[in-house]
Amino acid sequence: MVDILLAKQSRTPNAPEYAETLPGHLELVLRVARTLLAKRGAAVLDMLGLDAKRWQRVLEQAVLSAAALHDLGKANSQFQRLVRGHRLTQAYRHEVLTLVILHQQPALDAWLFSSIPPIARALALRAVAGHHLRFSPDRSLQPQPSGQLTLHLLLDHPDTQAALRCAGAMLSLPEPPRLNATELSLTDDQARPLADWLHKALAGAWEDQDARRCAGAVLALLVAADICASAVIRHGLDPAQWAEETLTYCLSGEDLARVVAHRLKGQPLRPFQEQVASTPSRLTLVTAGCGTGKTIAAYCWAARQAAGRRLFFCYPTTGTATEGFTTYALPDFAESSALVHSRAVYDLMELRESDEQPTAFEQAWSGLTTWGARLSVVTVDTVLGLFQHTRTGLTSFPALAGAAFVFDEVHLYDDRLFRTLLRFLADCRNAPVLLMTASLPPNRRTALEQLACQLREPLTVIPGPAEFETLPRYLVQHVDSQTAIATVEEALCANRRVLWIANTVERAMSLARVAAERGWPVELYHSRYRYRDRLERHRVIMNAFRPDTNRGPVLAVTTQVCEVSLDISADLLVTELAPPPALIQRLGRLNRWALPGTDVAPAPALVLLPPNAAPYRPEELAEGQRWLEAIIGRPLSQQDLREAYEQLASSSPLHPATDVVWLDRMLDSTPQALREPGTTIDVLREEDLPNVKHRADAVGYAIPMLLGPVSRELARWRRCFGIPVAPTGSIDYDTTWGAQWSRSTGGE
Template sequence: MSFNCLLAKSPSDPEHPAAGETLVGHVRHTLETAVALLDGWGERYLRTMGLPEAHEALLRRAVLTAVAAHDMGKAARLFQNLLRRTFHGPMPLPHEVISLLIVLQQPQLERWLFCGEDPLLRPAVLWAVGGHHLRFDGGTAQDRPAQTARMTVHTGHPDFQDLLALVQRYLKLPDPPALPDLHLRLGDVEDLLRSWLFEQHRIARKFSELDRRLIALVKGLLIAADLVASTIPRQGLNPAEWAAQAQRRVLEPADLAPVIAQGLKGNPARPFQQAVAESPGRVTLVRAGCGTGKTTAAYLWAARHARGRKLFFAYPTTGTATQGYADYALPVEALQSVLVHSRAAADIAYLLRDRHEEETLGTGARTGAEERQRDEALSTWGVPLVVCTVDTVVGLVQNQRRALFGLPSLLQGAFVFDEIHLYDDRLFECLLRFITALPGAPVLLMTASLQPWRQALLEERLRAVGEKLAVVEGPAELERLPRYVLHQASVPDALSRVAEAVAKGQKVLWVVNTVERAMALAEDLSKQNLPVHLYHSRYEYRHRLKHHEALIQRFGRDCPGPAVAVTTQVAEVSLDVSADLLVTELAPPEALIQRLGRLNRFAALAGEGTGSAQPHPSVRSCLVVRVEAPAPYSAAQLEQATAWLAQVGLGRLVSQWDLARALEQVQGGRPPASITAEWLDGGPVSVPGAVREAGSTVSIIREEVADEARASRQEAILRTIPMLLGPVAKEIRGWDRIGPACVAPAGRVEYDERWGAKWAESRNRRAADPAN
């Protein structure tokens, strides 16, 4: 079989493919895009990653050579048939592995590409080529049809020779070799690759940290250029011009002025906020409690340190990211910004539901996680402000697609990481690797109270690369302001105090540790005719959004009258409310501090901003209720919580400063988590790694609403519920799927819009139900 032309993409018209659908056309687009990125920002990329400017020529040669070779494997006869829909797979080998084999099995081609160059060039190029789809795990075997014992690759095709001629012009190489078609014996491939990988791992062990960074940079830029060249031509645009224009959109001096003015509300910046803004450190840690103006201080910092860069404001959860976007970025219409996380499409539609802008939102169905991640990543290219979850940023060190697809923007970035005390150990270690792998990027870290061992580890990692951590403490007059009195209480005592508070027209927040107990408590309080609002994570997302908004409004300063919110751990990070009475089950100290941040949240200095600030006498009570079983926490965590309460002191006036200092007294050091950062440490192997520790929940959609969920990705998000995996772990593999969510059979989930979801009773005893 012969082909008139070699394709790189499935053509809309097989007889007349568009230029970008052909192999030569796609590689030309990718080369042009890579050149645009390197010409405009190559020096910055090197500075950001702490690489010497002398590596600029090597970086350019490696990236362009990787681009030249990355899709050569698509010249395989089977792949050409696949693109023409005359073969329906599976491919016996991924096309990127075939690309690798073409170079390894054609000595004259390998000599032509690499002759006389830096010894780092060959592994940088070949590892990028084999790994540019992030699925090269060192294994090669796939389901192999019997008729494909041999594979023909059309390296002798005129289009392949045209491809080599194109590469010659870009790399200024001598005349390319004339190649015959390549015939691969698939039975020999595994041994060949196994031997090659063994040798590459041996080589990788000799590389320095700077070598590994350069190799990672080459792979990342290949992936980014390939993304743009694959997607932008479909919109009728020139990919290189689009990439350059998008990357030029950075923060200008005046861009953040409206955001800052909105945060200051007509007041001058506090000395604490000025200290944050003027911090001289490349990495600055801000330790300040609730109500101190940390977020506004962060934007003041960004106005100085992110000028001429793209600003990434990273939050620990989707909920906090959306809230931060809604409170600061969205109201400033003149500021180009984007919200990026897994639920962003649904959240933005909800935020804009009363505005005409909703008409511009893309709500069509998407096909697969990778396409969604491509769309999300491309949205970060052309805006100066990205509000996102931390995964969007530090996922880079673990080969997460969304981060790698947006690498050129990240390499131009300045970064704010909020509430870093909420990171699990693995996520915190990924943060440290990110900070040290990009030593030219300004970083601001914010926390109410960072665990002492984590601050020590952060300082140690920075010292190892010759840097010092700058620390800015919160304003003493607010940090030491008496806000709370803590008491231990039984459930009956707490119920009595709640009734009293409601009678006085006060707002009550009751936080429990499991969804199951929260639902039972809310039903009991409702039967007592108390104004109860239940809020946890186990709702369909559309109903969770409504519950969140209703609770925020009910606790608003302009909404008089009593309210009782019964919540789970979701209150710790996503509820910007201020209660008059807090009731909480015993939990780890960090969780209790977060919960206390929702009590008397807006206590401040009387007369602040008038020049006569004095301590405000307002103090509120927190009742701590012991639990019979520690789940979802460990007994050791609750023992530490008891010790922390003793250190804080019950029955006395305490401040946020007291809470943080008590935490330092009871927390010992922990050994640092040991992780492999796949982007930096993977060597020739290229697969995504985990950013967070494994969870115990699964996303489900009830079969009763599955038809609506299938209408579009946004509709699927709105009907998704995070549920505990344990009770259905043995049956879930047989369930249908809608995107990443499993479809629970009809009747398997008991659901009520007010109370939420729970698994229907089954023969299996329900496992402990940690809140999500």
């Protein structure tokens, strides 16, 4: 038997730090959990619409019991060998063994749970099972081949008893029962009865929607406490004290007023912005096109709705999140803001203009960075990911509780993401929320209105300023490729700035090469670059289109990435036919800076038929064609584009998601996709590995590539920081043109 039970790997396993031992880790998690309940418990109940008189004690009892118990299953012979560096497969994960111990030791169950109501016990058991987000009743309760016939539960170990005594002291429980060592046979399914045992414990509670929301809160708080205790201690800080200090921060109206003043530069608010700022409703929908000042309006709204809270500003893409962070958060909240998305570790390094690596929190535990941030600028995945069990979403939960939320560019959400947004609005029923969009299909607006009706509260809808929304900006025409080329050449000769958008990277690359051969001043921009090079291409395009530059003519050839990531204004737009929402976004890059009262004529937009529908479905392009037929041949405003789309868009009912892991799945805790599946995967080139020393480097050198050509061989590739490494020679790459699979790999 080992002398010391470890909960974490240690450089000195025979003389570990106390926090690395099983008693030490359980004590830390329990202390952090107690802090989270003290600091955020009331906010959690309020956000989820749970009556404190009924649910406060249940929440506290369930979270503390789960924290005291969650890693007890690590007191087993296989885990103790694994944590000491032995290579082996565990027959059961430790959270399953925690439940096995409880199931087989009724005295322990009674000691921990007899003084609390059954519902608190049930929610604690669910949290223990799911706190590593890997529990599935169909898979987790079957022993995995480990090369052993038995497994020893080290229940008589002094450290096991010490952990229980510590928990008992912190929870005001009597002396824990003495437990005996147990040998668990791995030749039969001794864990299989847990499924019925857990189901029986939870079945009654699961009929109550309030109980489900409380169950979600218990699990999220346990995950957050566990991660905080594990991560913060590595930096020599006391996790509970750190949590207490960071979770104190919140915004004031004056804080956000500074952001607005910084952007207005002495100009007064527009009436539209004042209307958004003064809305009294918890739920507000703003439908306004580009250039209307709706982001400033959002911060004006937050100055009223987020005072005394935190603010989460949610964008649909990493690029727009970083741009929003750079423009609005960084100047006024440099020390109390967070940028959270999948590429943030690299963007933060770039913003700091330093080779200094981001902090360990920023690299590995980004959800913790939101705890100390008054303003968090994130991709929507951070917030809505809570509902599908992303680790970042669950870790952020203590900061999400009691916050206000802005969801920008809602029209870019796919149906799965939008349905999860509806579920967020339904279950986080006391959180102030501002939704912003350029256009919204009737079925989505109807879904929001119906949800507000079900919640018995108003949905305030604020349109964009009429003088901007009705300004004629565009003149759309259907043309062939020869006409498009001739028009582009004429525009370039006239010192104009031209944006040409292709639907696929391959066609964009081909078009840019043809333009270069003609001697045109062309710049290429798409998604298939190393991320560090993509940022440089983005800077090149932005500089070429800056309104205050006299650089001269330019042709930017891009793909769909321009639809939200490029804040530019072209004089001429050429685009392949696409679905109406995509075309509306593309047109938003044309004549963007036109202002009411100025003598600016509508700018031309030329639409080409692509050779095939990819990456869209044929029916989506057919809808785009019908939309064009309704608007073509006359000067058009943003309002014209939106109204034409609303007349064509689907009226099929849209309802909140009904299968979110956080609140709907009783036992299965494995994360599910938040968005509809894509066709690309991030990879690293083997040629770049000498430059990849840290996680931020891996992000900077990663390239999003089409999955199809390598789908069969991908599983055999090694990984670096979790990213697949493409073998040498499999990707043809150029910093200007981007990446393609080589012909030997399957070509593109």
